[in-house]
Amino acid sequence: xxxxxFVAARIVANPISNVFQKQLAQQSAEPLFIxxxxxxxxxxxxxxxxxxxxxLHVAQGFWIDIIIAAALAVSxxxxxxxxxxSGDLSVLGPINAYKAxxxxxxxxxxxxxxxxxxxxAGMLLIITGSYFVLESGATxxxxxxxxxxARNPGVQLRFAALALSATEAVFLKKALxxxxxxxxxxxxxxxGLPLAAAAAGVLLRDRLSDQIALLRxxxxxxxxxxxxxxxxxxxxLFAFGKLQVGYALAxxxxxxxxxxxxxxxxxxxxxxRKRLLGAAVMVAGAALIVTLGRR
Numbered sequence: 001x002x003x004x005x006f007v008a009a010r011i012v013a014n015p016i017s018n019v020f021q022k023q024l025a026q027q028s029a030e031p032l033f034i035x036x037x038x039x040x041x042x043x044x045x046x047x048x049x050x051x052x053x054x055x056l057h058v059a060q061g062f063w064i065d066i067i068i069a070a071a072l073a074v075s076x077x078x079x080x081x082x083x084x085x086s087g088d089l090s091v092l093g094p095i096n097a098y099k100a101x102x103x104x105x106x107x108x109x110x111x112x113x114x115x116x117x118x119x120x121a122g123m124l125l126i127i128t129g130s131y132f133v134l135e136s137g138a139t140x141x142x143x144x145x146x147x148x149x150a151r152n153p154g155v156q157l158r159f160a161a162l163a164l165s166a167t168e169a170v171f172l173k174k175a176l177x178x179x180x181x182x183x184x185x186x187x188x189x190x191x192g193l194p195l196a197a198a199a200a201g202v203l204l205r206d207r208l209s210d211q212i213a214l215l216r217x218x219x220x221x222x223x224x225x226x227x228x229x230x231x232x233x234x235x236x237l238f239a240f241g242k243l244q245v246g247y248a249l250a251x252x253x254x255x256x257x258x259x260x261x262x263x264x265x266x267x268x269x270x271x272x273r274k275r276l277l278g279a280a281v282m283v284a285g286a287a288l289i290v291t292l293g294r295r
Contacts, residue, residue: 006238007251013232014252015089015259019266020225022084027218030204031081033211034225035074036196041226042189050186059178066184069171070191074199076164079157087154089263095158096256098126099249102166118288125285132278166249172237173245181237188233253286 024034049055176184204211215222239248256279263269 003239003242006235006242007248010232010235010239010252011255012258013228013235014255015262017225017228017232018080018084018089018259019262020221020228021081022089022267023221024214024218024225025081025085027214029214029218030200030207030211031078031085032196032200033204033208033215034081034222035077036193036200037215037222038077038226038229039074039189039192039196041222042230043193045230046186046189049182050190055180055183055186058183062175062178065171065175065178066187067191069168069175070188071195072164072168072171073188074192074195076161076168079161079164083154083157083161085154087158088269089259089267095155096162096253096259098159099162099166099253102162122285122288125288126282127285129278129281129283129285132274132281169236169240169245169249173240176237176240181234181241185230185234185237189230250286253283256283 021034025031172184172188175188200208236248236252239251243251257276260272260275260279263275264272269275
């Protein structure tokens with residue numbers, strides 16, 4: 001029951017956090033600053049919880065895994081915000097369902113997990129659903145959906161972010177096995193701050209004052225982003241504690257439907273019915289993978 005609640009909370013929190021990221025990006029907030037500010041706002045709570053020294057009792061190897069995970073998270077989330085800045089949420093959200101496909105492919109290559117016929121069917125459904133999402137809004141003579149897909153900068157950035165976040169999930173799981181969900185979450189938050197701050201100091205040093213002024217004007221949005229990000233990451237870790245990473249990532253793809261609805265509601269994105277159909281087909285593919293796709 002608790003695992004179901006964690007998965008449900010994560011499914012809802014992820015697209016909502018994407019809405020706040022996109023809103024800030026549309027106000028000229030720099031993606032790197034957005035991610036750094038998110039970690040900074042989570043830090044005070046994390047520090048208070050880490051005053052209990054028992055939370056720092058972790059097994060050997062934990063620190064390497066959590067540092068790698070934090071670095072991948074910062075990089076992947078920065079790319080995600082860049083993608084949201086240049087693309088529709090109702091397109092970029094469903095694309096996340098490709099994580100289930102990536103996990104199956106990596107399972108074949110790295111650990112010899114061969115998908116069943118239903119797993120292959122799930123892959124094909126994800127690809128088919130993406131066609132409906134990408135085909136929406138097509139204009140005559142603009143080429144095939146997948147040709148536009150390959151050329152779209154937002155989609156390219158989203159796939160790069162997806163690759164980083166899928167890899168991050170593996171290291172988060174490894175760190176989790178050497179500690180606890182709460183400890184992993186707290187140190188993920190804290191380690192993300194210096195990494196993002198160092199990168200911002202180098203890349204945004206001439207624009208930091210403008211970004212800080214923007215934070216002051218839109219502090220409520222930043223606070224909501226920090227809250228939803230915290231809920232998303234913590235529930236992800238609790239779900240990872242009970243489920244295999246590939247299965248959990250596939251279940252999380254139910255958020256694709258919410259992303260399409262939020263894109264329509266908050267950003268007046270068009271072609272909503274076709275994108276909902278595509279998202280539903282992609283979710284069905286992810287469901288096949290998670291339930292029947294592995295031996």
